[in-house]
Every structure is written in C-alpha cells, then in structure tokens.
Amino acid sequence: xxxxxxxxxxxxxxxxxxxxxxxxxxxxxxxxxxxxxxxxxxxxxxxxxxxxxxxxxxxxxxxxxxxxxxxxxxxxxxxxxxxxxxxxxxxxxxxxxxxxxxxxxxxxxxxxxxxxxxxxxxxxxxxxxxxxxxxxxxxxxxxxxxxxxxxxxxxxxxxxxxxxxxxxxxxxxxxxxxxxxxxxxxxxxxxxxxxxxxxxxxxxxxxxxxxxxxxxxxxxxxxxxxxxxxxxxxxxxxxxxxxxxxxxxxxxxxxxxxxxxxxxxxxxxxxxxxxxxxxxxxxxxxxxxxxxxxxxxxxxxxxxxxxxxxxxxxxxxxxxxxxxxx
Numbered sequence: 129x130x131x132x133x134x135x136x137x138x139x140x141x142x143x144x145x146x147x148x149x150x151x152x153x154x155x156x157x158x159x160x161x162x163x164x165x166x167x168x169x170x171x172x173x174x175x176x177x178x179x180x181x182x183x184x185x186x187x188x189x190x191x192x193x194x195x196x197x198x199x200x201x202x203x204x205x206x207x208x209x210x211x212x213x214x215x216x217x218x219x220x221x222x223x224x225x226x227x228x229x230x231x232x233x234x235x236x237x238x239x240x241x242x243x244x245x246x247x248x249x250x251x252x253x254x255x256x257x258x259x260x261x262x263x264x265x266x267x268x269x270x271x272x273x274x275x276x277x278x279x280x281x282x283x284x285x286x287x288x289x290x291x292x293x294x295x296x297x298x299x300x301x302x303x304x305x306x307x308x309x310x311x312x313x314x315x316x317x318x319x320x321x322x323x324x325x326x327x328x329x330x331x332x333x334x335x336x337x338x339x340x341x342x343x344x345x346x347x348x349x350x351x352x353x354x355x356x357x358x359x360x361x362x363x364x365x366x367x368x369x370x371x372x373x374x375x376x377x378x379x380x381x382x383x384x385x386x387x388x389x390x391x392x393x394x395x396x397x398x399x400x401x402x403x404x405x406x407x408x409x410x411x412x413x414x415x416x417x418x419x420x421x422x423x424x425x426x427x428x429x430x431x432x433x434x435x436x437x438x439x440x441x442x443x444x445x446x447x448x449x450x451x452x453x454x
Contacts, residue, residue: 159428163420170416175405179209182266183320187236189213189265189307191244191299192272194221196379197327200393201269204401206233210267213260215240238263244272244295253302261310266320268307270300271327273345278338278447289341296345300326300352308360308367315366323368323404324360326353330375330410330419334427335436338443346373350408357407372400374411375418384449388414 179186188205192198193214202212206229214237216222222239230237240259247256274295276288304324311322331343332350353371360367374396378386386392396411403409410419426435 160424163424170403170406174403177205177208177267177323177401177404181321182210182323183264183318184209185211185264186266186320187211187213187238187260187263188267188269189215189260189303190269190271191215191303194218194225197374197377197393197396198269198271199225200397201271201401203229204394204397205267206235206237208401209233209235211236211238211263213238213240213263213265215242215256215272217241217243217245244299245274245291248294248298250302253299254306257303257306257310264314264320265307265310265322266314267323267325268303268311269325269327270303270349271325272296272299273327275339275342277450278443280338281340284341292341292345296342297348300349304356308365311367312365316364319366321366321368323370324353324356325370325372325400325404326350326356328353328371328373330373330415330422332373333419333422335439336443337436337440338447354408368404370400370404370406371408372396372411373408373419374400375415377411384453389418391415 175181188202188210190198190202190205190212193202193212194216195218198214198216202214202225206212212226212229212235214222214226216239219239219241222241226237226239229235238260240256242256247253272295274292276284276292281289304326307324311324314320314322326349328350329342329346331339332346336343350371350373353369357369357371360369374391376384376390377396378384378390378392384390391412391414396415399411399413399415400409410416426438430438
C-alpha cells in the first residue's frame with residue numbers, strides 16, 4: 129500500500145512534529161496512524177470477483193457449499209454469472225441449494241457429495257478433483273470447516289478434536305495442491321486469471337481459550353494461505369490468493385444470533401468477493417473494524433496476561449451463549 133519513500137517521508141514528517149516525544153511513542157503513533165489510514169482507504173481500492181476478471185462461463189468450486197458462508201458464496205457468485213461446483217456432505221441440502229440457485233440464475237451447478245472427515249487420503253482428493261477436471265474452473269473457495277462447541281480442550285472428545293484437524297486443514301492443502309498447476313496452465317494458455325480463497329478466522333490473529341483446537345487449525349490456514357500468496361505472486365501463475373478471516377458469522381456452525389459483531393453469511397460473502405486481491409480480509413466492514421481493534425489492543429499493546437484474561441472470559445461467555453442456543 130505504501131512504498132518505502134512514502135513511508136520514510138511520512139515517518140520523518142511525523143517525527144519532526146512529535147520531536148519532543150520519546151522514540152517509542154513516536155513509533156507507536158506512526159504504526160497506529162498507518163493502520164487507521166489503511167482501514168479508511170481499503171473500501172476505495174477493492175477489486176471484485178467478476179467473470180470479466182476470471183472468465184465468462186467459468187466455474188467456482190466451493191467446499192462446504194450447502195450451508196452457511198459456503199452457500200452464501202455460491203448464491204453471490206451465481207448472481208455474478210459464475211457456474212458452480214458445490215461440494216458438501218449433506219446431499220439433501222445440496223439438492224435444495226442447487227435447485228434454488230438455478231431457479232433464480234441461469235448458471236450450471238454440479239453437486240458432489242463428499243465427506244471431508246473420512247475421505248482424507250491424497251488419492252481421495254485426486255479423485256474428487258477429477259470429477260470436475262473437464263470444467264473451466266477459475267475459483268476455488270476452501271470454505272469447509274467444523275467447530276466444536278466452546279469448551280476446555282481437555283474435555284473435548286478425542287475423535288471430535290481429530291475431526292476438526294481433518295476437515296479444517298486437509299482440504300485447504302490437498303485441493304490447493306491438486307488445483308494450482310491446473311490454474312497455472314489456464315493462465316499460461318489463455319491468460320485467464322484464477323482465485324484461491326481460503327477461509328480462516330479472526331481466531332487466527334491470537335489465542336482463544338475454549339476454542340484452542342479450532343483456533344490452531346485457523347492459524348494453520350492463515351499462515352498457509354499467506355505463504356501461498358507470496359509463492360504465487362510471481363507474475364506467471366495468474367492466481368489471486370486471499371485469506372478470508374471473519375469473526376463471528378450467524379450460521380448453524382456458530383449458533384450465534386446476527387448483530388453488530390455477528391454478521392450474516394450473505395454480508396460476509398459479499399464483503400469477501402468484493403475484495404479479492406487483499407492479502408487478508410475479514411468479510412464485512414464490521415469485522416474489518418473488529419480485527420483492527422483486536423490487533424491494536426489484544427495483540428500489540430495490552431500485556432499478555434491481561435489479553436489472555438480477556439480472551440479467557442470471551443471463551444467462557446461463548447460457551448454459555450452456545451449452551452443456551454441448544
């Protein structure tokens with residue numbers, strides 16, 4: 129966003145103005161000012177996911193596409209004239225979503241029933257990608273995920289902890305692995321760009337007691353996705369990689385009611401698909417603001433003991449809210 133010369137000029141100018149302050153305070157003010165500036169500028173420099181950018185009549189592959197954020201992504205992409213490949217365990221819901229989308233939009237929808245918690249071998253994922261190998265895929269959204277109810281890690285069943293790891297981490301890696309070369313060839317042969325969107329969470333920004341296992345999987349997704357961003361930002365791959373890290377979204381998974389800090393899946397999907405060249409983004413504008421303050425206070429400024437106490441309390445509150453929602 130800022131080049132070295134601009135940053136240097138900004139730093140020198142602000143240092144002159146604040147010359148009488150200690151260096152650490154000056155640096156702190158500069159960092160906060162730059163983050164606020166980025167937050168204010170971002171809405172005006174976003175790039176949208178469109179068929180003009182990624183190819184007319186191309187397909188978007190969405191894991192966990194029958195519910196929640198995945199379903200909202202599917203509906204929004206259909207509104208933008210993308211064809212769809214929806215992958216989910218829930219066959220009944222896949223049929224319902226596919227029918228509903230096709231009644232509203234003139235797009236093709238391929239549905240695939242797949243259990244990401246059981247079919248975890250490289251061969252299984254290769255066979256999965258072969259089911260849409262003849263389609264012009266331009267978008268891969270690694271969205272599928274599971275989240276155990278908020279609880280102490282020691283009290284979570286071992287098999288449920290393992291399921292979180294299998295569903296939240298394996299598909300992101302394996303589908304990206306099998307699709308990257310295919311997307312590269314698409315760009316090299318036809319100069320058509322592609323997109324890989326990996327769904328992480330604001331849990332990936334810092335620790336979150338009572339969601340320790342889930343938090344760990346989302347940190348993995350975030351760092352994997354961000355590393356991939358730089359690997360594929362090479363000028364020859366033509367692949368946009370974006371990390372979507374929303375906070376709480378009102379879904380069957382979260383069991384939370386929509387409010388200021390809890391956005392709808394539709395808002396999350398629209399926000400995400402309107403900002404596809406960002407290094408990392410949070411979906412709705414509310415979550416952009418929330419992530420800003422999480423980084424500013426809980427990560428950067430508050431002592432670890434205080435930040436830890438706050439997140440511990442938040443985890444306890446989340447457990448109570450989820451128990452009441454049952």
